[in-house]
Amino acid sequence: MWPLIKLLPEKTNFRYVALAPVLCTLSLLACLASLYLTLVPFKPPCGGLNCGVDFRGGTLIEVSTKPKMVDVGKLREVVGAQNVGDVQVQAFGDETAAMVKFETPEGANASVVADRVKAAVSAAIPGISFERTEAVGAQVSGELLMKGVIALLAGIGLMLLYIWFRFGLTFGLGAVIALAHDVLLTFGLFAIFKLEFTLVAVGSILTIIGYSINDKIVVLDRVRENLRKYKRMPMRDLIDLSVNETLSRTIITGVTGLMALGVMAFYGGEALFAFAVAMAFGIVIGTYSSIYVAAPILILLGIGKREGAQAAKASDDSAVQLP
Amino acid sequence: MLNVAPWRIWLVIIVTIAGLVIAAPNFVPQSYRANIPVLKDLRPVNLGLDLQGGAYLMYEVDVAALQKQQLEGAVDDMARVLREAKPRISYTGRGVANGAARLRLVNPADAQRALQLLNTQVATDVQAGGFGRTEKSIVFTQTPDGLIEGRFSRVQIEQATRRAVDQSREVIMRRIDPGGVSETSVQRQGIDRIVVQAPGEQDPETLKRRIGQTARLTFHLVDYNVAPEDLAAGRVPPGTVLMPQDSPVEPFVPVKERALLSGDDLNSSSPSFDQQTNEPVVSFKFDSRGARIFGQITQQNVQRRFAVVLDGKVITAPNINEPILGGSGQISGNFTPESAKELSDLLNAGALPAPLTIIEQRAVKASLGQDAIEAGQKSTMIAGVLVLIFMLLAYGFLFGGISVVALVVNGVLILAAMSLTGAALTLPGVAGLILTLAVALDANVLIYERMRDELKAGRQPAIAIDAGFSRAMITIFDANITHLGAALLMMSLAPPGPVKGFAWTLTIGVFTSVFTAVLVTQLLVAWWFRATRPKRLPIH
Numbered sequence: 001m002w003p004l005i006k007l008l009p010e011k012t013n014f015r016y017v018a019l020a021p022v023l024c025t026l027s028l029l030a031c032l033a034s035l036y037l038t039l040v041p042f043k044p045p046c047g048g049l050n051c052g053v054d055f056r057g058g059t060l061i062e063v064s065t066k067p068k069m070v071d072v073g074k075l076r077e078v079v080g081a082q083n084v085g086d087v088q089v090q091a092f093g094d095e096t097a098a099m100v101k102f103e104t105p106e107g108a109n110a111s112v113v114a115d116r117v118k119a120a121v122s123a124a125i126p127g128i129s130f131e132r133t134e135a136v137g138a139q140v141s142g143e144l145l146m147k148g149v150i151a152l153l154a155g156i157g158l159m160l161l162y163i164w165f166r167f168g169l170t171f172g173l174g175a176v177i178a179l180a181h182d183v184l185l186t187f188g189l190f191a192i193f194k195l196e197f198t199l200v201a202v203g204s205i206l207t208i209i210g211y212s213i214n215d216k217i218v219v220l221d222r223v224r225e226n227l228r229k230y231k232r233m234p235m236r237d238l239i240d241l242s243v244n245e246t247l248s249r250t251i252i253t254g255v256t257g258l259m260a261l262g263v264m265a266f267y268g269g270e271a272l273f274a275f276a277v278a279m280a281f282g283i284v285i286g287t288y289s290s291i292y293v294a295a296p297i298l299i300l301l302g303i304g305k306r307e308g309a310q311a312a313k314a315s316d317d318s319a320v321q322l323p
Numbered sequence: 324m325l326n327v328a329p330w331r332i333w334l335v336i337i338v339t340i341a342g343l344v345i346a347a348p349n350f351v352p353q354s355y356r357a358n359i360p361v362l363k364d365l366r367p368v369n370l371g372l373d374l375q376g377g378a379y380l381m382y383e384v385d386v387a388a389l390q391k392q393q394l395e396g397a398v399d400d401m402a403r404v405l406r407e408a409k410p411r412i413s414y415t416g417r418g419v420a421n422g423a424a425r426l427r428l429v430n431p432a433d434a435q436r437a438l439q440l441l442n443t444q445v446a447t448d449v450q451a452g453g454f455g456r457t458e459k460s461i462v463f464t465q466t467p468d469g470l471i472e473g474r475f476s477r478v479q480i481e482q483a484t485r486r487a488v489d490q491s492r493e494v495i496m497r498r499i500d501p502g503g504v505s506e507t508s509v510q511r512q513g514i515d516r517i518v519v520q521a522p523g524e525q526d527p528e529t530l531k532r533r534i535g536q537t538a539r540l541t542f543h544l545v546d547y548n549v550a551p552e553d554l555a556a557g558r559v560p561p562g563t564v565l566m567p568q569d570s571p572v573e574p575f576v577p578v579k580e581r582a583l584l585s586g587d588d589l590n591s592s593s594p595s596f597d598q599q600t601n602e603p604v605v606s607f608k609f610d611s612r613g614a615r616i617f618g619q620i621t622q623q624n625v626q627r628r629f630a631v632v633l634d635g636k637v638i639t640a641p642n643i644n645e646p647i648l649g650g651s652g653q654i655s656g657n658f659t660p661e662s663a664k665e666l667s668d669l670l671n672a673g674a675l676p677a678p679l680t681i682i683e684q685r686a687v688k689a690s691l692g693q694d695a696i697e698a699g700q701k702s703t704m705i706a707g708v709l710v711l712i713f714m715l716l717a718y719g720f721l722f723g724g725i726s727v728v729a730l731v732v733n734g735v736l737i738l739a740a741m742s743l744t745g746a747a748l749t750l751p752g753v754a755g756l757i758l759t760l761a762v763a764l765d766a767n768v769l770i771y772e773r774m775r776d777e778l779k780a781g782r783q784p785a786i787a788i789d790a791g792f793s794r795a796m797i798t799i800f801d802a803n804i805t806h807l808g809a810a811l812l813m814m815s816l817a818p819p820g821p822v823k824g825f826a827w828t829l830t831i832g833v834f835t836s837v838f839t840a841v842l843v844t845q846l847l848v849a850w851w852f853r854a855t856r857p858k859r860l861p862i863h
Contacts, residue, residue, distance in 0.1 A: 003719035005771075005862055010779060062691070111681035115528075131691045133527075137682035140381065151816045155809045162805050200373075203751025203825045206813065207758045210829070213809075214762050214802045218769065221798045249772040252717055253765040259713060260706040260757065267705055269698025271373070275754050 005248065012244045017236045020296040027293060031181055034188025045145050048191045052198035053134050055148070057141035058103040059084075059114040062132035063121070070098040071125065078124040082117045093270070097131065110135040148202045155206065156180065159213050167220055170301050175216045178294035182212045182285050189281055195274060204275050208282030211257070212289065215250070219290045222246050223298070239295045250287055257283045325785060325849045335846050338838065339732055345739035368741045369506070370522065371749030371824055374696055376689030378527035380519040380534070381512070382491075382679040389487050389677035390422065390480065397424040397445065397461060397473055404444045405437060412437050414471075424461075424473040434465050441473065451478045484515050487676040492517055497672035498533050517679070522747070527686040537634045537678050538669040540586035543578040544620070545628040545640055566630065568637035569657065576637045578630045583620055585674075588613030590650075592670040594663035597655060603663040604653040607670065614650025622646040631656075633666070699753060710764070718771060719861045725847045726767035729839040733763050736835040737828065746831075749824035759832025762802060766840035769795040771862055778863040787860065788852065792845060799840060807833045 039047040045055060053060045063070065069091075075098060076089040085103035092099060102117070104110040114135035121128060136144075156179055164172035186205055190197050222242040230238060258280055265276035348356055348367040356362045372379050398417050401424060405412040412433045417426040428434060441463045448457040460479040464472050475483070488511050495517065496509050507521040524530055546563040554577060559565055565575040592607040609617050620629070621643050630640040631654050639656035658666070710730070715723040737756065741748060748756075774791030782790065806829060813826035 002716070003723065003862060004716050005718055005775070109680060109682075111684040114684065115531075129688070130686075131688045133684065133686045135681075135684040140683045147816060148822070151813050151822060154812050154816060158808050158812055159805055162801075162808060166801055199822055200751055203754055203822055206809075206822070206825060207751075207754045210758050210806055210809065211761065213805050214765060217802045217805065218765075218798055221801065225794075245776065246772070248775070249765075249768050252768050252772075253761070256710055256713055256764055256768075257761045259709050260761070263706040263709060264702045264757070266702070267698060268702035269695055271695040271750055272699060272702065272753070275750070279754065279757065 005252075008248045008251070012247055014240070014244060014247075016240050016243050016291055017296065017299070020292060020299075023292045024296055027181060027289075030188070031184045034184045034191070037191035038184075038187040045142070046197065049187065049197040050190070050194045052196045052201075053101070053136045053141070054198045055141050055145040056103075057110060057136050057138040058086075058101065059110060059117070059133070059135040061100045061114070061118065061121075061130060061134075062097065063100065064097045064129050064131050065125070065127060066096045066129075068127075069095050072098060074125060075100065075121065078121055079117055082113075082120055084113060084117065104135075104138065110137045144199065148199065152183070152202070152205065152209075155209060156183070159209075163217070163220070167224060170298055171220050171224070173301060174294040174297035175213065175220060177297055178216060178289040179209055179212055181289050181293050182208055182282065185285055186278065186282065189278070195278075200275070201278070204278040204282075207275075207279055208286060211279070211282055212286030215286050215290045216294050218249065219243060219246055219295065223295065235299050239298065243291050243295065254283055254287055325788060325852055327846055327849045331842060332846060335842050338736070339843070342732070342736040342739040345743055346735045348742065349738050366742060366745075368738060369745055369747040370692070370696070371747040371752065372520065372522060372685065372687055372692075373750045374692050374699070374748065375522050376525075376687045376692035377520070377522040378524045378530055378687075379521075379683070379685040380527075380531065380681055381683035382517045382519070382534070383682050384484065384488050384491060384515045384517070385678040385680060386480075386484055386515055389484065390475065391419060392677065393475070393483060394419040394422070394424045394473075397475075398426065400445045401426060401441055401471070401473060404440055408436070408440055412440075422474065425466075425470045427470050431469050434469075434471070437471055438463050438465065441471070445473070449476070449479050449482060451476075481514065488515060488517060490676045491679060494673050494675050495519065495534050498669065499530060516682075523689060524686075525689060527684075531681070531684075533665070533669070535679055535681070536669060537675045538586065538672070539634055539674040540589070540670060541582035541632045542584040542617075542620075543580075543582055543630045543632055544624060545630055546577040546579055547627065549577040566632055566635060566637045568640070573640075576630055576640050578632070578637070578640075582632075583629075584609070584613055584616055586670055587674070588616070589670060592667040594658075594660065594667045595653070597653065600655075602655060603658040603660045604655045605658065605663050605667045605670070606653045607651065607667075609650040611650070614648075617650060617652075618646060618648040621648075695750070714764075721851065722771055722848075722860075722862050725844055725851075726764065726771075728847065729767060729843045730760060730764055732843050733760065733832075733835050733839040736839065737831055740831045740835065741828070744831075746827045747824060748828070751822060752824035752828045755825040755828035755832065759829060759836055762806065763832070763836035763840050766795070766799045766802075766836060767844060769798055770840070770844065774860065775862055778860060784857055784860050785852070788848060792841075796841065799837065803833045803837055 037048045041047065045051065063075070065071075072089050072091050076087060079089065079100055079102060080087045084105060086101075088099075088101040090099050091097070100117075100121075104113050114133060118130060118133070156176060159179060160172050160176040163175045167175075183205060186208055189195070190201065195201070219242060222245055223239060226233070226238050226242050226245075230241075233241070261276045261280040261283070264272050265280070268276055344361060345365060347362055348365045351359075351362060356365075398419060402414065402417055405414055405426075413429040414426045415429060419425070428437060441461075442459065446459040446461045446463065449460045450456075451458040458476050458478055461473045461475055464474075466472055492509050492511055499509075499519070499521070500507050506523065507519065510518050510520075512518050519530075519534060521527075521530060543566075546559070549559055549563065553559065554565075554575070557565060557575075559577050562580050563577050564580050566578055568574060568576050588609050590608045590610045590613070592605055595604055595606045596602065597604045608614075624643050625645060626643065628640050628642050631638045639654055641655075654666075711727050714726050717723060718726065734756075737759065770791050773795045774787045777787035777790045778784070810826045810829035810833065813822060814830065817823045817826060
């Protein structure tokens, strides 16, 4: 019985690829839906994403009136009277704290406006304290958005190059399309639940990419190995075999990760919650896309069997000798 | 694989112990640490602003204002050169407009001579790129409508901006941290930006006030040739300006535009109290040149007034009762003891070469950060224990235990590397940490599963262990190389802040993970194997 690893069947024979046509279609639809949700309305800079001040510019202020409840109506009125755009006020936690967001008027300096609003709020609501202030100028937010997008694209591009170099082009395309799938769906998640999209969110998307690529390498590596081992096996069976062989690893690593993130989401406080949820989503989606996006693409691209075998051979020659 | 070379054993032992020592400040409270010699000088991990609280301010140097200032200087130089020319070249209407310093020659026939003089005496050679290529700092031209125009070259503007940013950076550092003790960092970013990061800063307002003030102190003579009715209407002769003053009796003072002396001529200043009225004042002392000029001016203008102007506002405009020859004096003007100290600190730190504007401001109260840390620590602890239990359940005490040891060593090494490099741990950095640990654990799982595959295929334990390591290694290597590449790329692209913090933890994590998952695990498995020579492995 113990260790529990012995409970896992020695050999599983799930026919993963048989479900691929259905699931690939669903994935494609989900990707399109995510793309739609992310882009529409076509309003720069963020479309359907609920961009934070990082990317949209403007000011976010977190206030606390502990132990009293926040008078949201009054707060909204005071901030609104300051001649700023699109004021949003929302109480959170135990309602002794609130989040205030507003846009900087055209041509004004975000920081100066933020200070003015804070002064007005302090005067109108005595005893209020400012827990957090973020004021981002329009120029900076544009740059941050630009740099964030470039970092994401360059990261994915680099992965493509490396997997191309190590596994061949078909494998590289498979992995990168699967990565793009993961990123798109994560954007969709942010759009559909109106989660705030900030620099920190970019960090969590990068983390998802990191986990996903790791998972893809494990599966693709096994496919490549089996391509060499079973020279005549049809690609479909070969993929089924490879996924079955790596299943115990997928389960153990996945469960460990989800478990740790579940704890983070529960006990990690407000700051870690969004992270933990996004990353847990990433683990699930990353594992799924290794099996149902990356692998079937090998078949779709008309494998590849020969190319994969060649890559396997090439990597034997160039195999990096590690301790 | 089971015969581990001695140098590897030593490497693992030394690195692990060093890691434990360097990471220790993160676990041992300051009060104990101070008594242990090795730990005394080590520091715990720097926490980012989102975790520790503090302020992040990004400033942009006002390049337009800087250029205007410099063009005004250039016009003065141009006028001087033409005046001193032999024979003298007369000009009218000098000024700055459209990004150019310009003046009009009285006799257009002088144009060639003027251009030549200006080119040799005002323009200097500046380095333009490498290879010793130089270009003129100012390009002088004659416009069709008879003006002589001087424009700064692109290289000159860029260099001047850089210089101004560097100077500003130094002034800011002197202002906020005269002793050089706090953790505040002031960095240049790009060409014209300065980022101030003050972890733990509780009062960003004061910080902003101290940084943002230009603090240009100037001394001017008061113009007595303005009739009261002109003054009321705001009409002043050329060369005189109306400067605002915090005084209901005299809200505007007409002063000569030209500053006789400035803050640059001061040697030092300090807050003190007036000996007669006992009100707070700022005392100052000129340097020798400043003292000489101040002496001359006060001698020539007894019973007249001069104005002390700070950033375009008159602080005080006292009467000169007698010549002041000692080179020291005091400024009085509705100060409180605190504001007197603030002004004297500003004067001691020097003026900013150009105004600064805040383009990004973030401030987090420490209490908010404290909550985040506590919740983070608690959840990390619980998650860690759960993972430990799960791994023990899944792979048994031995192999499960080994992977947990490897994981703990990994965590310690990451903490040590971060403490050593002074990199700040941010929230996304925590995510990077979790990812790193997940991938590191995955490496262990990969190795074990490989061993199990080999055992299933009927191999002997020794061979299975061997094959497990060497086969899994290829996968682990590929995974880590991709992470490293992505992390380095992000480091070079991302602006300072959360994403960079993420990339940095990831980079450190790649090295520590390969070290622990491979070397540490291998060493422990090999020791166990050689000690017991098992017939079968507990994971099969």
